[in-house]
Amino acid sequence: MAAQRGIPSSALRVLEEALGMGLTAAGDARDTADAVAAEGAYYLEQVTITEASEDDYEYEEIPDDNFSIPEGEEDLAKAIQMAQEQATDTEILERKTVLPSKPAVPEVIEDFLCNFLIKMGMTRTLDCFQSEWYELIQKGVTELRTVGNVPDVYTQIMLLENENKNLKKDLKHYKQAADKAREDLLKIQKERDFHRMHHKRIVQEKNKLISDLKGLKLHYASYEPTIRVLHEKHHTLLKEKMLTSLERDKVVAQISGLQEILKNMEIGHSYHAREMKVDRSCEKENTPEGPTQKGLREAREQNKCKTKMKGSTKDSEFPIDMQPNPNLNVCKENLSPAKFDYKLKNIFRLHELPVSCVSMHPQKDILVSCGEDRLWKVLGLPKGNVLLTGFGHTDWLSDCCFHPSGNKLATSSGDTTVKLWDLHKGDCILTFEGHSHAVWSCTWHSCGNFVASSSLDKTSKIWDVNSERCRCTLYGHTDSVNSIEFFPFSNTLLTSSADKTLSVWDARTGICEQSLYGHMHSINDAIFDPRGHMIASCDARGVTKLWDFRKLLPIVSIDIGPSPGNEVNFDSSGQVLAQASGNGVIHLLDLKSGEIHKLMGHESEAHTVVFSHDGEILFSGGSDGTVRTWS
Numbered sequence: 045m046a047a048q049r050g051i052p053s054s055a056l057r058v059l060e061e062a063l064g065m066g067l068t069a070a071g072d073a074r075d076t077a078d079a080v081a082a083e084g085a086y087y088l089e090q091v092t093i094t095e096a097s098e099d100d101y102e103y104e105e106i107p108d109d110n111f112s113i114p115e116g117e118e119d120l121a122k123a124i125q126m127a128q129e130q131a132t133d134t135e136i137l138e139r140k141t142v143l144p145s146k147p148a149v150p151e152v153i154e155d156f157l158c159n160f161l162i163k164m165g166m167t168r169t170l171d172c173f174q175s176e177w178y179e180l181i182q183k184g185v186t187e188l189r190t191v192g193n194v195p196d197v198y199t200q201i202m203l204l205e206n207e208n209k210n211l212k213k214d215l216k217h218y219k220q221a222a223d224k225a226r227e228d229l230l231k232i233q234k235e236r237d238f239h240r241m242h243h244k245r246i247v248q249e250k251n252k253l254i255s256d257l258k259g260l261k262l263h264y265a266s267y268e269p270t271i272r273v274l275h276e277k278h279h280t281l282l283k284e285k286m287l288t289s290l291e292r293d294k295v296v297a298q299i300s301g302l303q304e305i306l307k308n309m310e311i312g313h314s315y316h317a318r319e320m321k322v323d324r325s326c327e328k329e330n331t332p333e334g335p336t337q338k339g340l341r342e343a344r345e346q347n348k349c350k351t352k353m354k355g356s357t358k359d360s361e362f363p364i365d366m367q368p369n370p371n372l373n374v375c376k377e378n379l380s381p382a383k384f385d386y387k388l389k390n391i392f393r394l395h396e397l398p399v400s401c402v403s404m405h406p407q408k409d410i411l412v413s414c415g416e417d418r419l420w421k422v423l424g425l426p427k428g429n430v431l432l433t434g435f436g437h438t439d440w441l442s443d444c445c446f447h448p449s450g451n452k453l454a455t456s457s458g459d460t461t462v463k464l465w466d467l468h469k470g471d472c473i474l475t476f477e478g479h480s481h482a483v484w485s486c487t488w489h490s491c492g493n494f495v496a497s498s499s500l501d502k503t504s505k506i507w508d509v510n511s512e513r514c515r516c517t518l519y520g521h522t523d524s525v526n527s528i529e530f531f532p533f534s535n536t537l538l539t540s541s542a543d544k545t546l547s548v549w550d551a552r553t554g555i556c557e558q559s560l561y562g563h564m565h566s567i568n569d570a571i572f573d574p575r576g577h578m579i580a581s582c583d584a585r586g587v588t589k590l591w592d593f594r595k596l597l598p599i600v601s602i603d604i605g606p607s608p609g610n611e612v613n614f615d616s617s618g619q620v621l622a623q624a625s626g627n628g629v630i631h632l633l634d635l636k637s638g639e640i641h642k643l644m645g646h647e648s649e650a651h652t653v654v655f656s657h658d659g660e661i662l663f664s665g666g667s668d669g670t671v672r673t674w675s
Contacts, residue, residue, distance in 0.1 A: 156198070359511045360493035362535050362552045369532045369576055382619040384632050386662050386674035388645040392428040394421050399665030401443045401652050406450050409656075411663060413671050416440035420455055422467065423671070426661075434465055436472045443485045448492045456483035462497045462507065476507045478514050485527045489535075489551070496537055496551070498525035504539055506551055516554040520547060527569045531593075532576050540570035540581055546591070562589055562598050569611045573618040580621050582609030588623055588633070604631050604640065611652045615659040622662065624650040630664055630674070645672055 154177065161170040395415030402413045409425040420441060422432040439458035446453060452473075453465040462483055464474040481500035488495055494515070498504045504518040504525050523542035530537055530551075537549040544567060546560040563583045570581040572593070579591040586605025591598055607627035614621055621633040628646035630653055633639075649667040656663070662674040 359513075359515065360491075360508050362494070363491050382615070382617065382634060382636075383659060384620070384634065384641045386632075386643055388643075388672060389661075389675045390426075390428060390673045392423065392671045392673075393669060394423070394430070394671055395419065395669040397440070397669055398649075398667035399651055399669060399671060400441055402654050402663050402665045402671060403444050403446060404654055404656065404663075406446055406448060408450065411671070412444055412446070412453060413665060414441035414444045414455060415669065417669075418457075420444055420453070420465075425656075426673075428671075428673075432467065432470045434470050434472075436463060437461070439482070442483060445487050445495075447488055448490055452492075454486045454488060454495050456486040456497055458482040460499070462486050462495060464495070464509065474509065474512060476505075476512075476514070478505055478517075479503070484525065485529075487528055487530050489530050490533045494551070496528050496530060498528035498539055500524045502541075504528055504537070504549075506537075506554070516551070518549055518554055518556070520556045520559075521545070523566070526567060527571075529571055531572055532574075534576075538570055538572065538579065540567035542566035544583070546570055546579070546581060548596070558596050560591060560596060560598075562601070563587065568609060571612055571614065573614045574616060575618055578618070580612045580614065582612045582623055584608040586625060588612060588621070590621075590635075600638075602633060602640070610650065613654050615655040616657060617659060620655075620659070622653045622655065624653040624664060626650075628666065630662070643674055645674075 157173065158170065161167075161173065394413055395417050397416035399413055399415050402411060404411060410431070411423045411425060412420060413423065414420045418435060418437045418440060420434045421430050422434075423429065424431050434453075434455075437455065437457040437459055441455055441457050443456045444453060451467055453467055454462060455465065456462050460477065460479045460481060460483060462476040463472050464476075465471065466473050476495070476497070479497070479499040479501055483497050483499045486495060486497045493509050495507045495509060496504060497507065502519075502521050502523060502525060504521075505514050506516045506518070507513070508515045518537070518539070521539065521541040521543050525539050525541050527540045528537060529539075535551045536557075537551050539547045539549065541547070544561070544563045544565060546563075546567065547556050548558045548560075549556055560579075563581065565583040565585045565587070567581050567583045570579060572579060577593055578599070579593050580588065581591070582588045586603065586607050586609050588602045588604060588609055589598055590600050590602075604623060604625065607625045607629075609623050609625055611624045612621060619635055621635060623631040623633070625631060626649050628644075628648055628650050630643035630646075630650060632641040632643065634641070643662070643664075646664065646666040647668055650664055651667060652665040654663050655661070660675060663671060664674070665671050
């Protein structure tokens with residue numbers, strides 16, 4: 045049973061709904077306050093319900109026969125009602141009637157405070173507030189009617205704060221997107237500028253190549269008539285030479301016949317005894333040989349002897365106990381300061397085509413130059429007079445190297461051969477054939493019994509001078525092998541290749557002992573310093589690198605590009621390194637201070653460079669067919 049003592053149940057239900065929901069209608073709050081004021085306070089009282097009382101009152105049963113509805117009629121009424129409801133729903137859907145929305149009701153103070161504490165996560169404060177608030181209401185100290193509504197300003201402020209927070213989140217997201225877009229824009233602009241510069245450089249190089257090609261075509265066209273005339277003269281001279289040699293052979297045969305007649309006359313034989321009729325078959329046997337026939341017969345006999353000697357000649361042995369490098373003491377004794385103030389002194393025009401190599405005699409002041417005109421020439425210094433000219437290759441010469449004794453010369457050529465020459469006579473004494481493409485470089489072993497060569501066919505070969513055969517082929521490079529060099533007084537070989545690597549080989553076994561990596565472009569040349577402690581190499585972009593041969597590690601890299609470095613060479617002291625550059629400049633590198641000095645004098649590309657024995661004179665060869673001396 046309910047007693048009227050305090051808050052009624054309806055008021056409690058209203059308060060509970062206000063605490064559980066976010067916003068409560070203001071109209072309901074007013075009704076609730078009015079009910080509480082009218083009815084007073086209520087509380088629940090526990091009542092025990094017992095079984096049915098045993099009083100004497102008799103209950104009567106009311107018959108319901110008259111009030112019953114037939115089952116069929118009840119179903120018909122329900123069906124009619126459902127049909128009417130469906131028709132009404134269909135009409136509402138067809139009219140697309142929009143039901144009016146419930147108007148927003150302002151929030152009361154109590155609900156506002158509860159919602160605020162829940163939103164801020166202040167649960168303990170909320171519990172204290174609720175317990176104290178309901179306690180005051182129960183005691184009757186506070187009435188719900190006096191509690192007003194929350195002004196619209198506060199509600200709008202809360203909504204604006206929520207909207208402000210959302211806008212700040214969106215702003216932060218947009219800022220991040222803008223920063224990322226700015227970074228992408230800067231990156232794209234840098235790439236665009238790089239590609240523009242690259243395109244401009246390509247266009248400049250293209251225009252330069254086109255102009256060079258036009259100049260070469262004009263140059264070639266100007267030489268075509270001269271070449272044609274020279275070919276005709278050459279053929280005419282060959283015919284005249286052949287006729288002259290035949291006439292000379294006839295005259296020599298007549299002279300030798302007269303000499304035999306005079307000898308017979310002196311001995312006492314009659315002249316008529318010599319003039320006997322001889323058959324034509326025997327006439328050739330009795331006729332004395334001319335110098336041409338005699339030379340052919342001697343050449344055949346020599347070839348027969350050589351073939352017999354080849355079968356009996358044994359292979360040379362690689363020396364085991366090599367003498368120490370004499371350049372070690374020379375470099376220690378040579379304490380004079382390095383020379384860099386070279387000036388152009390002489391120009392020797394020796395070749396019609398570019399000079400590919402110059403080399404100094406190991407003991408004498410003699411220089412050898414090789415050119416693309418298939419000739420090599422020996423020059424006497426300092427005048428530069430030509431002492432000897434050698435020809436025999438069928439294509440351009442690429443490199444030359446003196447025998448350690450200085451009496452022989454090895455040359456490599458584009459005709460895929462390596463030839464050995466006797467410098468006393470100027471004759472070719474041996475030809476090595478085995479490469480499938482042009483040979484770029486050649487070098488002598490310190491013992492003088494072996495020659496090594498490198499080729500465009502990606503291989504290097506070691507040739508035995510005594511047995512006249514290839515002793516070993518070095519495989520390992522993946523591109524053209526551009527240079528080869530024997531380590532002084534040892535069996536170690538150094539090769540440089542267009543595959544951007546340097547390789548160190550054991551000549552006895554043909555095994556690659558070590559490969560050096562570091563160049564980014566094709567390596568054109570590599571050489572040991574006189575003491576054998578250091579390696580210098582240059583590549584197609586003008587980068588020169590120095591390597592520690594004892595540790596097989598790079599020491600320093602010097603960029604003198606972008607013109608290619610064609611050849612490098614040390615002076616006798618090992619303090620100065622010279623580089624022949626593709627732009628015609630000779631670069632001198634001071635290995636102590638790191639300074640670079642330039643020698644300007646070549647009109648076009650510089651191909652080769654070498655120092656004299658004392659380092660006082662520098663020799664360089666260029667594509668204009670000249671050898672220049674600097675002192």
